[in-house]
Amino acid sequence: MAASPATVPERPRPRLPATARRVASGMAVPVGSVVLAFVIGALIVLATGGDPLAAYQGLLCGGLGAFCTQGENPALQVSSTIVFTIPLIMAGMAVALPFRAGLFNIGAEGQFLAGAIACTTIGIHLGTLPAPILLPLVLLGGMAAGALWAGIAGVLKATVGAHEVVTTIMLNYVAQWLLRYLIIGGPLQLASGTSKSSPIGAGARLATLLPNDNNLVIFGLPSSVYRVHSGLLIALLAAAVFAFLLWRTTLGYEIRAVGQSQKAARYAGVSVRRTIIVTMLIAGAFSGLAGAIQIAGIDHNLTDKYFSDTTGFDAIAVALLGLGSAVGIVLASILFGALHSGSGVMQADAGISSSLVLVLQALILFSIAANFLGAIRLRLPGLGRAPAARPPDSPAAALMTEAAAPPPEGSPSAT
Amino acid sequence: MSATAPANAVEMRGITKAFPGVVANNKVDFTVRAGEIHALVGENGAGKTTLMNVLYGLVHMDEGEILIDGKPVHIGGPRDAIGKGIGMVHQHFMLIPVFTVGENVMLGREPVTGPGFYNRVRAREEIAELTRKYGLALDPDARMADLPVGLQQRAEIVKVLYRGANILILDEPTGVLTPQESKELFGVLRDLVKTGKTIIFISHKLREVLEISDRITVMRRGNVVGHLVTKDTNEQEIATQMVGRAVLLRVDKKPAKPGPVTFKVEDLTASSDRGVPALKGVSFELRQGEILGIAGVEGNGQSELVEVLAGTRRATGGRVLLGDKNVTTFDARTERDAGIAFIPEDRRGAGLVLSYSVADNLILGRQRTPAFAWRELVLRLVAIRDWARRLVKEFDIRTPSIETAARNLSGGNQQKIIVAREMASRPRVLLAAQPTRGVDIGAIEFIHRRIVAERDEGTAILLVSAELDEVRSLSDRIAVIYEGKIVSIEPGDAPEERLGLLMTGGGSARG
Missing domain, CATH: 3.40.50.300 (P-loop containing nucleotide triphosphate hydrolases)
Structure with missing residues (x-):
């Protein structure tokens, strides 16, 4: 093989295959952060007079349907977790993609709301259209609205240099107040005195995965109670699109190049401005789709519950915890979905306030952001591979460490 | 002033330092006589910087001993090294651009009056005295950012002298200098030696080494491969020792046949x-x-x-x-x-x-050409791999694999990626x-x-x-x-x- 390192002498034998080692070392920070958060969470419960084991048992039951003691239906809990997971996956992509381009999209929430608003508006006004037309329309409408919302920040960043953190945060407020106006006294309000919109037409609704049938009993309950809907498939498809876009397309290549070195990207003939705008448009479309799916799949109308929605903010933690990769984001979304879903059971069974979950989420985000584990590993070189021990002045050392990796996947020349 | 006999200012014996996967220094013996300019040469990654970092206390050796002025010493960190009169001028300056020369030199050792007020007058006097003593013209009130690189480096040297250094380590000092500034630096170094200082000069520029040094130690792949006396050697000999084979220093080229x-x-x-x-x-x-x-x-x-x-x-x-x-x-x-x-x-x-792999870097700027992308949209991964394998071979890019991040290659191999x-x-x-x-x-x-x-x-x-x-x-x-x-x-x-x-x-x- 052409790339075989004939010039690198006496390289040490790898103990694990390189990919496995890379995955393991990549997982260390997110897994460690989650573990750390749970440990601190347990101490908090303990300090406030609760029983951490009972609390976490409640979480496990409510999140994953395991270790239930009060007769909860595990399948129902899993369904609930998936329902919470679906929008997080797409909103997580909306944060992770700009990350790759070196942009921090704090505005997933605003884009999410824009998508929900657009979906609702279309779903009400064209409510009589048949599903094969209306459903794609509301979803595309949601994507377009989210893209527009993020695109504003992208264009401002690319043209006048307005920082995307500031503009996306501000646009969150705009979306939140727009929503409030629309359903309280505004054109979408159902009836005066209410704080919700009319429902979207039947054709705009996503089907549940299980038949909506009160007589069909699945896992001991009528199948109509399971809310898990076909948005799950869309979310997983979105994750696949995200991964493909990032790693297999010229656009993804250029997005990553812009994120790593704008100068190198410019020398490579990449228009940094254009890339920033396109990245934000795609990100917004992901988040807008999440909002549209939440309406089309679950709520079927805008309600005041969206005033306090945090999907777009949780998405930031999801993107960080998932290390910006499609698989990681799906896994992190499941974790956050399970926490969300489990908090109710924990409160009911163990008597621990469901707010503990918010504390846990914050702790996870905090320890990732602060890279606590990295800092700990720095202090104690005995733990882990201690990248800090690598001398900065010795490229040879770095080369040798990499040299431990066997050549990549098999030669394609056979075909 | 220094002793009259050429005693050894620095003696490093059997220094061994291994990093994960590589022995950066392998039983290295390195001796510098008092009052000489000693050049330490070698290619990137030969272990020069590691050896000097051991001496300056930035890196801890696995084995070996260090003698300063004939006495065994323990150097646990830069503070110890400074205490023993060792100073280092780094390749990349450690200066604060918005501070004046005086403030930069004094930083951490400011003369103070009363309960910690910076004594500007005394600071200026001390610097003036230092610069006079060593013939280093420098305005203590100039803002560092306004000075040309050559003078910034001079300020670094003054800073090291202010901390009482007798042995100065200069890491690739001419890398950032113009030819004129290099000449001035050499003048400064010769003056410093006259006042009894000892200088260790790390470089890979052979002409400079021949011009400025008294003796030369050559390193290759973590080992000392040669001790040379400057006046008895030449560029070709040093280069051969550094690389381990005869090197063509002159470019062999036929007369050009220019076209239109x-x-x-x-x-x-x-x-x-x-x-x-x-x-x-x-x-x-x-x-x-x-x-x-x-x-x-x-x-x-x-x-x-x-x-x-x-x-x-x-x-x-x-x-x-x-x-x-x-x-x-x-x-x-x-x-x-x-x-x-x-x-x-x-x-x-x-x-x-x-952070991109060798393969990805080899298409940088051509990622949308038909050879590497289908309709400018989807990357042709197989074509990119084949292309990368071909170029790695043709241009002798030394890399463990085409998937290795460019970051992990030596400067020469990084440059070969671009050239290829x-x-x-x-x-x-x-x-x-x-x-x-x-x-x-x-x-x-x-x-x-x-x-x-x-x-x-x-x-x-x-x-x-x-x-x-x-x-x-x-x-x-x-x-x-x-x-x-x-x-x-x-x-x-x-x-x-x-x-x-x-x-x-x-x-x-x-x-």
């Missing part, structure tokens, strides 16, 4: 990042099959010139013609498509995406800016050979280099740039003195 003019720059003007005119009407012609070298002291518009030609900086006036096509306003991508390739001077910042990528596209014009900066001898030899081979294939090459030697050994014609203008175009064999004079604004242009 293929690239024309007419009265080009452009501004620098700060908005001041950097190019003030640059004109030259480039023929097929010739190398035109641009010689000049750094900061005279070379960077801007290359950027304009590469399409990453806008020209404010003038024209650039490729054949009959006006490419003045082309951006980097359209220029590449038109047949102009470029090796940017900032290898790590502009030439590579360091740019040359393999079969350009009509190649712009090469500082193509061998910070690259080891073996890679320099290789890159020079490829540039000449490319010329012989008929490519028009513009070579911009701060190394006058490089310009002189490669170029068929030399254009000297001074303050944003080409002051003269000289033949390739123009004498160094004449070029040096033109580069600093002296001399008269040829007819």
Whole structure:
């Protein structure tokens, strides 16, 4: 093989295959952060007079349907977790993609709301259209609205240099107040005195995965109670699109190049401005789709519950915890979905306030952001591979460490 | 003052230091006599810096002992080293740009009055005394950011002296200096030695080493491979020891056979990042099959010139013609498509995406060409891999695999990625800016050979280099740039003195 390192002498034998080692070392920070958060969470419960084991048992039951003691239906809990997971996956992509381009999209929430608003508006006004037309329309409408919302920040960043953190945060407020106006006294309000919109037409609704049938009993309950809907498939498809876009397309290549070195990207003939705008448009479309799916799949109308929605903010933690990769984001979304879903059971069974979950989420985000584990590993070189021990002045050392990796996947020349 | 007999200022015995996967220093013996300038030479990664970091306490050795002035010492950190009179001037200065020279020198050791008020007057006096004693002209009240690099370095030296250093370690001190500044630095070093200081000079520039040092220690792959006395050796011998085989220091090239003019720059003007005119009407012609070298002291518009030609900086006036096509306003991508390739001077910042694999870097800038992308949209991974394997072999890029991140390769191999990528596209014009900066001898030899081979294939090459030697050994014609203008175009064999004079604004242009 052409790339075989004939010039690198006496390289040490790898103990694990390189990919496995890379995955393991990549997982260390997110897994460690989650573990750390749970440990601190347990101490908090303990300090406030609760029983951490009972609390976490409640979480496990409510999140994953395991270790239930009060007769909860595990399948129902899993369904609930998936329902919470679906929008997080797409909103997580909306944060992770700009990350790759070196942009921090704090505005997933605003884009999410824009998508929900657009979906609702279309779903009400064209409510009589048949599903094969209306459903794609509301979803595309949601994507377009989210893209527009993020695109504003992208264009401002690319043209006048307005920082995307500031503009996306501000646009969150705009979306939140727009929503409030629309359903309280505004054109979408159902009836005066209410704080919700009319429902979207039947054709705009996503089907549940299980038949909506009160007589069909699945896992001991009528199948109509399971809310898990076909948005799950869309979310997983979105994750696949995200991964493909990032790693297999010229656009993804250029997005990553812009994120790593704008100068190198410019020398490579990449228009940094254009890339920033396109990245934000795609990100917004992901988040807008999440909002549209939440309406089309679950709520079927805008309600005041969206005033306090945090999907777009949780998405930031999801993107960080998932290390910006499609698989990681799906896994992190499941974790956050399970926490969300489990908090109710924990409160009911163990008597621990469901707010503990918010504390846990914050702790996870905090320890990732602060890279606590990295800092700990720095202090104690005995733990882990201690990248800090690598001398900065010795490229040879770095080369040798990499040299431990066997050549990549098999030669394609056979075909 | 120093002892009269040449006692050893530093003696390092059997120093061994291993990093995961590599032995950076393998039982290294290193002795420096008091009052000498001792050069430590070797290629990148040979272990020079590690050895000096051990001496300065930045790295802890696994085995070995250190004697300072004949006494065994323990150096646990830089503080210990400073206490033993060892000072280090780093390659990248450790200065605070907005502070004055005095504040920078005093930092951490400020003279104070009463409950901790900075005593500006005494600080100034102390610096004045230091600079007088060692003949280092320096204004203590100048703001560091306003000083040229040469004076910033001088401030670093004064800082080290202020901390009481008797043994100065200088890590690649001339890397950032102009030829004039280097000369001044050498004067300073000779004066310092006269006052009894001992200097360890780390470098890979052999001519400088021969000029300034008394003795030389050569390292290769973690071992000391030679002790030389400067006056009894020559460039060829040092290079051979450094690389481990005979090296071709002179570029072997046949006379050029220039073809028709293929690239024309007419009265080009452009501004620098700060908005001041950097190019003030640059004109030259480039023929097929010739190398035109641009010689000049750094900061005279070379960077801007290359950027304009590469399409990453806008020209404010003038024209650039490729054949009959006006490419003045082309951006980097359209220029590449038109047949102009470029090796940017900032290898790590502009030439590579360091976190990308070797393979990904080998298509950087050509990611949308049909060979590597289906309809400009989807990357052809198999084609990219095959291409990468081919170039890695053809250009002898030493990498464990094509999936290795470029970050993990040596400077020379990083540069070979860029050279391979740019040359393999079969350009009509190649712009090469500082193509061998910070690259080891073996890679320099290789890159020079490829540039000449490319010329012989008929490519028009513009070579911009701060190394006058490089310009002189490669170029068929030399254009000297001074303050944003080409002051003269000289033949390739123009004498160094004449070029040096033109580069600093002296001399008269040829007819």
